[in-house]
Amino acid sequence: MKAGKLLSSPFSALDDWSSRPVSVLGVSAARALLGFVCFMYYVSQYSDRRYLFGPDGVLPHDEFVDQLHASGTFSLYSWSSAPLWSDLVFHAGALIALAVMLGIGGRCGLAVHWVFLWSIYQRQTVLLDGGENLAYLVIPMLMLTRCYDRLACSTGTARRLARRLPGGVRAVSTPLHNLGVVAIGVQICLVYMVSGLYKVQGQVWQDGTALFYILRLPEFTLPGVSEYVYGSDTLVYAATYSSVLFQVYFPLGILVRRVRPWAALVSIGFHLSIAVLMGLTSFALTMVACDLIFLSGGIERTLTLARRARRRVMRRWTGSGPGGNDPGGKDAPGTSGTPDSDTGDAPPHDELDKVTAGLPSGERAREDEVPGTHPAAVGKATGVQR
Numbered sequence: 001m002k003a004g005k006l007l008s009s010p011f012s013a014l015d016d017w018s019s020r021p022v023s024v025l026g027v028s029a030a031r032a033l034l035g036f037v038c039f040m041y042y043v044s045q046y047s048d049r050r051y052l053f054g055p056d057g058v059l060p061h062d063e064f065v066d067q068l069h070a071s072g073t074f075s076l077y078s079w080s081s082a083p084l085w086s087d088l089v090f091h092a093g094a095l096i097a098l099a100v101m102l103g104i105g106g107r108c109g110l111a112v113h114w115v116f117l118w119s120i121y122q123r124q125t126v127l128l129d130g131g132e133n134l135a136y137l138v139i140p141m142l143m144l145t146r147c148y149d150r151l152a153c154s155t156g157t158a159r160r161l162a163r164r165l166p167g168g169v170r171a172v173s174t175p176l177h178n179l180g181v182v183a184i185g186v187q188i189c190l191v192y193m194v195s196g197l198y199k200v201q202g203q204v205w206q207d208g209t210a211l212f213y214i215l216r217l218p219e220f221t222l223p224g225v226s227e228y229v230y231g232s233d234t235l236v237y238a239a240t241y242s243s244v245l246f247q248v249y250f251p252l253g254i255l256v257r258r259v260r261p262w263a264a265l266v267s268i269g270f271h272l273s274i275a276v277l278m279g280l281t282s283f284a285l286t287m288v289a290c291d292l293i294f295l296s297g298g299i300e301r302t303l304t305l306a307r308r309a310r311r312r313v314m315r316r317w318t319g320s321g322p323g324g325n326d327p328g329g330k331d332a333p334g335t336s337g338t339p340d341s342d343t344g345d346a347p348p349h350d351e352l353d354k355v356t357a358g359l360p361s362g363e364r365a366r367e368d369e370v371p372g373t374h375p376a377a378v379g380k381a382t383g384v385q386r
Contacts, residue, residue: 018174018175018178019174020174021146021149021174021177021178022178022181022296023181023293023294023296024145024146024147024149024150024177024296025150025151025296025299025300025303026181026292026293026294026295026296026299027142027145027146027147027177027180027181027184027292027293027296028103028146028147028148028149028150028151028152029150029151029289029292029295029296029299030138030142030147030184030289030290030292030293031100031103031110031142031147031148031151032100032101032102032103032151033285033288033289033292034100034135034138034139034142034286034289035097035098035099035100035101035102035113036101036285037131037135037282037285037286037289038097038100038101038113038117038135039094039097039098039100039101041097041120041282042090042093042094042097042120043094045127046094049086049087049090050083050086050087052123052124052127053077053086053090053120053123053124054083054086054087055080055081055082055083055086056083058124059123059124061078061081062081064077064078064123065078068122073118073122074118074119074122075118075119075120075122075123076089076115076116076119077089077119077120077122077123089116089119089120090120092116093113093116093117093119093120096109096112096113096116097113097116097117099113100113102152102153103148103151103152103153103154104152104153106148106158107143107148110139110142110143110147111143113139114136114139114140117132117135117136117139118136128282129280129281129282129283130280130283131280131282131283131284131285131286131287132282134187134191134283134286134287134290135286137187138184138187138286138289138290141180141183141184141187142180142184143180144176144177144179144180144183145176145177145180145181146173146177181293184290184293185254185293185294187290188287188290188291188293189250189251189254191287192246192247192248192250192251192267193247193248193250193251195247196244196245196246196247196248196249196250197248199243199244199247200244200248205240205244208236208237208240208241209236209237209240210240211229211230211235211236211239211240211243212230212236214278215229215230215277215278216230219279220277220278220279220280222276222277222278222279225276225277226277229277243270246266246267246270250263250267254294260294261294261295261297261298263294264291264292264294264295265295267287267288267291268288268291271283271284271285271287271288271291272284272288
């Protein structure tokens, strides 16, 4: 009897893991932020697009094609040497990035976005800061998840199409979603751990002076601030050693559920400081997007507070009372706590309420729980056994 219970327990846990999607809001926020990063890349280079990405620009079309053949990769910009074609691809990529940010297009749009992102990054590699490597890996993982369930402009088309799929196909949606969340979590942990262990081997990181040399490089200098930082021995030592310790032990913080949100918040602060001090904005925001999968519950609570604040502002703006009543004491249609007496219909809900109404029970309580972060599960996912 005891042996049967021990055998059934892992399968029960697996069934529970595969039946409830976790961190839906977190991956949706990650998708929106990645779309924003890519869209702002297009916007920041818009005035110089012909010089940077055009066939007659700083990297001529013939040399660009030769580089692609040498590296064995591809780019949509290599298909034609006509200036009109490069302009068309550039504008199409910008619009697709905007659609990803707004939550339009679904997984197919995300796949097309990856192709355009790869194409423009390959067209001008000197502008890259490292964030593109993580985006290449994370976007295919996001395609496994339900990252368009929240923070998206949904038209209902995907839902109607999903209803026509066989039941067996629909049943794998949740396990694939959770698998994608685990893959992103493992990937971000590997980035931190490998980066931290690599730093440990460097002499300047062991001496605690690495930040001094980094901030003195012209491309990583913030005038008026960098001088103050590297001019203080205390700040240099503290920042150098703390960054190494944080990166090495970040995966351990993710394994502990109560520590996980705080580890993600520290990571966000760490990379925002990199964006400000070193100017690696694309890289920093891409890392922040990946950290958001660990903060799904916090994002949910923040959105709830924002909704309440907006309702208070709207009530004050329209002169309504605390219960949604106007000064005359008569309920305005659709604003009181009871159905409208004239129509008999329930009052309209907030858009976010409409989205969250369909979530399974216990979803919000599990939003900040990334599946598979138990040490044994992470060991299996990474191939490392304890």
